[in-house]
Amino acid sequence: MLVEQIMKTQVITCKPTETIESALRLLNEHHIRHIPIVDDSNQVIGIVSDRDVRDASPSIFHVHQDNDENELQNELRSIMSTPVTTIHPLDFVEEIASIFYEQEIACLPVTKANKLVGIVTEKDMLYTLIQLTGVNVQSSQIELKVINKPGILPEVTAVLGRRKVNITSVLIYPYEPDQRYKILVFRLQTMNPMPIIEDLNSEGYEVLWPNMPGIEK
Template sequence: MQQNLGNIMTSNVFTIKETQSLQEAASVMSEHNIGVVPVVNNSGQMTGIITDRDITLRSTAQGEAAQTPVSQAMTAQQVVQATPDMDVHEAAEMMSQQQIRRLPVVENGQIVGMVALGDIAVDNQYDNEAEEALSSISTPSAPQK
């Protein structure tokens, strides 16, 4: 039976504006126990995504201040996203190919949900997809020289 992301996604998604600070983004993550926050502009359109890892590697490790705008550390180009009517199998394949654990679900440019690899894994009919995606995502990359 084919199932779409709209049926398994988390629809209560916390977002942050691109002009807000990294400290505010980290506070949202800490308060809600999440590791990723979609970034939106004043119109609510998704413009990027920021992860706890982005904050660490693109700001803290570079000596950037906590008041640095989110736009300076977020991933903005080619953010992988899905639609609510996308098939779960297709989403799992996309997550595997792109090596991502969380997939924003967007409709008309607005964030409407988030699907995590765990959301797919908890449904027994998607065990193989979740296992394949995790295997690809967890493949270690070579250290940078």
């Protein structure tokens, strides 16, 4: 899946010379948490978060009203984070997930030819993960421990195919205790996985989940 498939293209932006007060108003009006700061050429030169604005805003315990108003009139260039990590519309969503994790950031502006064209947030990533794993579709989940060898996936899907059940998603990850094995996780569009589990067990596959009572492994 590509970034252009999940990014928001209607992006609220500010110029570096705009005030903290204006950013605070935009954050509240649009219920957003980040505002890219762009120059006159629509190039991203910084980013401001709701936390940046909150930290720069006067405390509710501040007693000097004039000073409070002055602080809100400071330019965004004084609090924006820079440089900004950006991504491209044709980047893979699975790859940019590592950027969110490694850099511990909550949003990524999307640029093309150095121009801002969209934005991807943590919430967008979580929603995409839900779609990729198929948990948003009524289905059953089956986890198998299989030998880590070429061709094992089509072997297993051939068994599933006998029941003509639609596969919503497939995940593969290592079996940490023993690298000779891996875990296959299938989400299947059926509310009764019992016949499929019986088929898998009869073929010698180890079903980890669901652990159905009364079925020999």
